Amino acid sequence: xxxxxxxxxxxxxxxxxxxxxxxxxxxxxxxxxxxxxxxxxxxxxxxxxxxxxxxxxxxxxxxxxxxxxxxxxxxxxxxxxxxxxxxxxxxxxxxxxxxxxxxxxxxxxxxxxxxxxxxxxxxxxxxxxxxxxxxxxxxxxxxxxxxxxxxxxxxxxxxxxxxxxxxxxxxxxxxxxxxxxxxxxxxxxxxxxxxxxxxxxxxxxxxxxxxxxxxxxxxxxxxxxxxxxxxxxxxxxxxxxxxxxxxxxxxxxxxxxxxxxxxxxxxxxxxxxxxxxxxxxxxxxxxxxxxxxxxxxxxxxxxxxxxxxxxxxxxxxxxxxxxxxxxxxxxxxxxxxxxxxxxxxxxxxxxxxxxxxxxxxxxxxxxxxxxxxxxxxxxxxxxxxxxxxxxxxxxxxxxxxxxxxxxxxxxxxxxxxxxxxxxxxxxxxxxxxxxxxxxxxxxxxxxxxxxxxxxxxxxxxxxxxxxxxxxxxxxxxxxxxxxxxxxxxxxxxxxxxxxxxxxxxxxxxxxxxxxxxxxxxxxxxxxxxxxxxxxxxxxxxxxxxxxxxxxxxxxxxxxxxxxxxxxxxxxxxxxxxxxxxxxxxxxxxxxxxxxxxxxxxxxxxxxxxxxxxxxxxxxxxxxxxxxxxxxxxxxxxxxxxxxxxxxxxxxxxxxxxxxxxxxxxxxxxxxxxxxxxxxxxxxxxxxxxxxxxxxxxxxxxxxxxxxxxxxxxxxxxxxxxxxxxxxxxxxxxxxxxxxxxxxxxxxxxxxxxxxx
Numbered sequence: 160x161x162x163x164x165x166x167x168x169x170x171x172x173x174x175x176x177x178x179x180x181x182x183x184x185x186x187x188x189x190x191x192x193x194x195x196x197x198x199x200x201x202x203x204x205x206x207x208x209x210x211x212x213x214x215x216x217x218x219x220x221x222x223x224x225x226x227x228x229x230x231x232x233x234x235x236x237x238x239x240x241x242x243x244x245x246x247x248x249x250x251x252x253x254x255x256x257x258x259x260x261x262x263x264x265x266x267x268x269x270x271x272x273x274x275x276x277x278x279x280x281x282x283x284x285x286x287x288x289x290x291x292x293x294x295x296x297x298x299x300x301x302x303x304x305x306x307x308x309x310x311x312x313x314x315x316x317x318x319x320x321x322x323x324x325x326x327x328x329x330x331x332x333x334x335x336x337x338x339x340x341x342x343x344x345x346x347x348x349x350x351x352x353x354x355x356x357x358x359x360x361x362x363x364x365x366x367x368x369x370x371x372x373x374x375x376x377x378x379x380x381x382x383x384x385x386x387x388x389x390x391x392x393x394x395x396x397x398x399x400x401x402x403x404x405x406x407x408x409x410x411x412x413x414x415x416x417x418x419x420x421x422x423x424x425x426x427x428x429x430x431x432x433x434x435x436x437x438x439x440x441x442x443x444x445x446x447x448x449x450x451x452x453x454x455x456x457x458x459x460x461x462x463x464x465x466x467x468x469x470x471x472x473x474x475x476x477x478x479x480x481x482x483x484x485x486x487x488x489x490x491x492x493x494x495x496x497x498x499x500x501x502x503x504x505x506x507x508x509x510x511x512x513x514x515x516x517x518x519x520x521x522x523x524x525x526x527x528x529x530x531x532x533x534x535x536x537x538x539x540x541x542x543x544x545x546x547x548x549x550x551x552x553x554x555x556x557x558x559x560x561x562x563x564x565x566x567x568x569x570x571x572x573x574x575x576x577x578x579x580x581x582x583x584x585x586x587x588x589x590x591x592x593x594x595x596x597x598x599x600x601x602x603x604x605x606x607x608x609x610x611x612x613x614x615x616x617x618x619x620x621x622x623x624x625x626x627x628x629x630x631x632x633x634x635x636x637x638x639x640x641x642x643x644x645x646x647x648x649x650x651x652x653x654x655x656x657x658x659x660x661x662x663x664x665x666x667x668x669x670x671x672x673x674x675x676x677x678x679x680x681x682x683x684x685x686x687x688x689x690x691x692x693x694x695x696x697x698x699x700x701x702x703x704x705x706x707x708x709x710x711x712x713x714x715x716x717x718x719x720x721x722x723x724x725x726x727x728x729x730x731x732x733x734x735x736x737x738x739x740x741x742x743x744x745x746x747x748x749x750x751x752x753x754x755x756x757x758x759x760x761x762x763x764x765x766x767x768x769x770x771x772x773x774x775x776x777x778x779x780x781x782x783x784x785x786x787x788x789x790x791x792x793x794x795x796x797x798x799x800x801x802x803x804x805x806x807x808x809x810x811x812x813x814x815x816x817x818x819x820x821x822x823x824x825x826x827x828x829x830x831x832x833x834x835x836x837x838x839x840x841x842x843x844x845x846x847x848x849x850x851x852x853x854x855x856x857x858x859x860x861x862x863x864x865x866x867x868x869x870x871x872x873x874x875x876x877x878x879x880x881x882x883x884x885x886x887x888x889x890x891x892x893x894x895x896x897x898x899x900x901x902x903x904x905x906x907x908x909x910x911x912x913x914x915x
Contacts, residue, residue, distance in 0.1 A: 181215055182376045185389045194218070197843070198398040200368060201675030203434070204361070206293045206466025206499065207541070207640070208245040209271075210669035211236035211368050214676045218844040218879075223745065225450040227677045235669060236364075236371045237272070244669050246271040246367070249290035250360055251283045252326060253340055266330035267337045267344070270363040282340055285559075289322045291315050291499070292360055293467060295353050296416055298409070299495065307503055308495050314530070319353045326350045336363065354419065361423035369394050400425050401675035401895070403434040406470040406493035413894070432678050432895040433491060434671055435463040435472035438638045440485065440684070441674030442663045443476050449483045449681065458488055458630065460619050461663075462612065463671070464639030464647070467497045469612055471619050473633065474897065482745075485684045487897035488633065489622040492615050498640060501544060501608045502537040505556075508604050509536060509594070512586050521589065525561075535559050539593060547601055548645035554601055556594040605646055613654050620655075632657070638664035638671075678895050680843065685895050687739035693780055694801075694880060695732035696836070696849070697771035697789055698753050728789045730798070733838055733847060736778050745841040750862050754831040757815075764810040766830060770849060772802035772878050806849065806876045808832065814856030832856040835866075845880040 181196050188195070199214040213234040214227070235244040251274040254264040269277055277283040294300055294315050301316075302309040326332055332351050335344035336359060345366055348359055369391060373380045378387050402420065404413055413431055420429050432440075439461045448455050456477040463470045473489030510518060522532055539556040547554065587596040616635070623633055635658040637643055637651060643662055651660045664670045682688045731751045734740065757763040773789065775798045792798040816829040833856060837848040850873040852858050858873075860866055 179377075181217070182378065182386075185376075185378070185386055185393065188389050188393050196393075196397070198372065198394060199676050199679045200398055200400045201437075201672040201677075201679070202364060202400060202402045203437070203669065203671040203675070204293060204364070204402060205248055206291055206497065207248060208466075209248050209364060210244055210246065210672040211364055212669055212672040212676050213368060213372055214680070215372075216680070216843055218842075223680060223683065223741070223843060224841055226444050226448070227680050233673070233676070234371050234375050236368050239367075239371050239374045240272070242272045246364070247275060247290070248292050248360070249274050249288060250292070250322075250356060251277060251288040252322065252334065253277070253283045253287060254329065255335075255340065264330060266326055266334045267340055268334040268350075268359060269337060269340070270360055271367070273338055277340065287322070287325070289318050289356070291466075292357050295319065295357055296408075296412060296419075297467070297495070298412060307500060311499065311503060319356070323350060323353055323356065334359070336366075358419055358423045361420060361425070365424050395424070398426055399428060399679050401430045401432050401437075401678050403437040403671050403675055404431045405465070405468040406433045406435060406472070406491045407468060407495065430678065430895055432675055433470065433472065434465065434468075435461050435470035435491065435493075436474065436485075436895065436897060437671040437674035437678065438463045438663070439472055439474040439636075439674070440677050440681075441668075441670045442636065442638075443474075443485075444674070444677045444681075445668075447476060449476075449684070458623070458633035459636055460489070460616065460623070460633045461636045461638070462616060464612065464637065464643060465497045466499050466640075468493050468495055469497055469615075469639070471615055472897075473619055473623060483684060485897055487899050489619045489626070491897075492619060494611060494615060496608075496611045498541075498544070499537075501604065502540050504604045504608055505540045505544075505601075506533045506536050508600065509587060509596075512600070535561070536594065544601075544605075545640065545642065545644055547605065549598060549602055549649060552598055553595050554598065555590075555592055556596060558593050561591070561593060602646070605644075605650070609647070609650055613651070616651075616655070634659070634661065636661045636663045638662070682895065683741040683745070685897060688741040689737050690734050690740045691736065691776070693732050693736045693773075693775045693777070694734050694847075695730040695773045695780075696847075697728050697769075697773060697800075698731055698751070699728055699755050730773055730780070730789050732780065733836055736776065740845070741840050745839065747838050748862055748866065749836040749838065750833065751836075752831065752833050754816075754829050756827050757830050758827050760810075760815065760828055763830070764808075766808045766810075766813070768806045768808050768851075770804045770806060770876065770878070771800050772804075772847065772880065773798050774801045775799070801880065802878050804876055804878055806851070806874060808851060808874065811854055812851055812856065812874060833858055835862060846877055847880060848875055848877045850875045 184190065184194070184196055195218055197216050197218060199216055201212045201214075203210045213236065215234070237244040237246045249271070251269045253267050253269070255267050257264055269283065274283070274288055278285070278288065294312060297312075299308050300312050302312045326334060327350070332349045334348055334350050336346040336348065337344050346362060348355065348362075350356055350359065370380050372394065373387060373390055376390070378384070378390055380387055382388075400420075402416075402425075404416060408416070417429065417431065421427060439459060442461070443449065443457070443459075447457060456475065458473070458475050460471065460473050463472075470491065470493040472491045473487060475486040475488045477484055477486060513521065518532075522529060525532075527535070535558045536556060539558050543554055543556045586600055587594055589595075620632070620635075623630075635651070635655055637648060637660060642664060648660060648662050652658075678685075731749065733749050753768075755766075757766070773793075775792075777797060780792065780798060789798060793800060812832060814831045816831060832851050834849055834851045835858065837850070839846045839848065853873055
């Protein structure tokens with residue numbers, strides 16, 4: 160097995176022994192149902208930055224119940240090259256020499272951190288970089304109104320269209336996906352519309368995730384490396400993904416996004432989770448108890464402030480029948496009023512301070528257009544605003560390209576709107592190091608931006624108070640950008656006194672992406688997970704046991720064997736499609752009875768009972784749930800065998816009855832026995848345990864929720880059904896949604912959660 164050295168200290172909580180154990184499984188792929196691993200991937204496709212987290216889950220050891228460990232076994236995508244896990248949501252193109260004379264230049268497309276590096280090295284130009292890719296997905300993308308959203312969308316669309324047109328006109332719509340310009344391409348595609356650019360970026364997220372996994376596991380990411388080839392197969396076949404989306408997105412927008420995800424290679428089972436819900440799940444998982452042994456109800460209003468939108472979710476963590484659940488205490492709300500709106504407000508505020516004539520003079524001196532001036536302020540303030548704490552007298556907005564401006568001296572003409580040299584700069588001043596703005600200017604812009612956010616938070620609080628007048632006020636928590644500016648927390652504490660507003664994301668972990676991983680493992684927090692498939696076991700049936708009505712059915716007559724005694728088989732369904740796979744206890748039982756014919760009692764024992772575990776994607780499994788032939792359904796592709804096993808049964812365990820053809824206990828005879836199935840969904844790999852009595856063919860104890868298999872009383876065989884995520888869907892529409900209106904007990908004491 161070829162391997163590369165894993166970077167030291169890349170993720171110290173990941174034990175080397177874990178990766179060594181998992182790496183040894185790679186060459187053994189494909190695995191049986193009792194072994195192997197899966198990749199659980201949480202993705203936050205953001206307007207400014209994107210994040211992805213991978214959890215390597217061993218099966219069947221990984222438990223569903225309880226908290227999901229936050230670090231051990233997790234990989235933060237983006238750390239492979241000593242870079243931040245916050246991956247810029249941007250792409251760039253660069254022309255490269257053609258392969259032969261007469262051919263057009265080849266077009267390389269870079270993504271994420273590589274774009275920023277290429278800009279620093281000046282190997283790509285600003286005009287060949289586009290960001291705000293996520294805006295393409297919003298219905299407002301086509302807006303042309305003069306409002307703030309319309310202006311932003313129009314400007315963004317112009318930039319996006321310019322890039323697509325350049326690829327088409329100069330490179331015949333063909334691009335090569337690269338990590339660096341000097342590297343070989345890792346993929347290629349056609350770009351004829353902006354949708355193709357978004358798909359290319361999503362492909363990059365998946366590709367980068369695969370490389371991060373390979374790096375952490377010490378596998379050389381080379382096409383001719385057999386271990387890497389196997390790892391890629393596992394990644395494509397054994398991954399399960401949850402992606403967060405804005406609350407305000409409609410069903411149509413979400414479906415369109417799913418189509419793009421599938422076009423980028425994301426699995427068909429990819430689930431969508433509201434961003435604020437993902438953040439709440441991730442926070443509760445880190446700071447609260449999610450097991451079934453403690454009553455600790457908590458109400459929380461969480462505000463997630465992103466690049467394009469902000470979302471508010473009212474979440475209640477409570478316990479139902481001893482099982483942890485999440486519920487919705489107020490309706491989720493959202494608005495197109497994220498941090499890029501703050502950048503727009505700063506541009507407008509600076510323009511008002513300068514005035515039209517003064518600003519025109521500055522632009523002429525710098526040789527910039529109004530669009531370039533606006534974009535440079537937005538780019539510079541994107542960095543400056545993150546550290547705003549309302550304590551410094553002045554803050555510098557770095558202006559990209561200022562050093563290369565044609566007449567810096569002519570542009571710098573002292574402060575505007577304030578006295579130079581005063582104790583505190585009142586408004587703004589253009590200097591060689593950037594645009595220096597006074598504290599009150601930045602504060603005024605923040606305050607104006609926060610008005611809408613504070614209004615919607617108050618609406619959520621009022622809604623909660625009206626619905627639950629006797630309950631304590633919910634916790635108020637903030638997250639966003641990887642770390643919100645300190646001033647946002649200060650302002651919210653001023654506005655919501657007594658709420659103890661908490662900032663729950665502090666550049667330590669990608670909270671939303673981790674919340675998506677928890678969602679995959681703990682779907683039972685939201686609802687009783689419905690099965691995507693029906694599961695059953697195959698049972699032989701005697702023709703004489705079929706009722707008269709079905710004996711006259713021509714289909715069953717045709718299913719007789721040559722001796723006329725047997726139907727081929729039927730199926731007892733343990734769980735049907737659409738039924739709950741994870742109930743309050745994650746455990747349930749089925750029981751049945753079977754009878755087979757022994758041609759020779761003396762030669763029959765030990766009797767080998769062949770057991771097939773069956774699966775079907777059909778809502779109703781025709782020809783099998785009564786007495787039809789399962790074999791025919793398997794041949795027709797309606798039912799598949801997912802596991803074959805057998806149980807050795809001795810004569811002592813059975814009840815032997817005479818056959819109608821021989822009234823004495825001579826051959827042939829019937830062999831009868833009861834069986835019970837214990838279905839356990841408490842692990843990531845659901846298991847069916849089949850047992851039969853040790854004596855007499857009948858169980859001594861009745862079947863109820865307290866019944867357990869005792870080895871001395873039963874013969875047992877355990878069969879894995881495969882990964883839980885292979886069998887479940889999020890309420891049939893690939894969404895993780897909160898339970899509506901959870902029960903609120905007035906006597907419950909709301910308890911706080913720990914700060915990070």
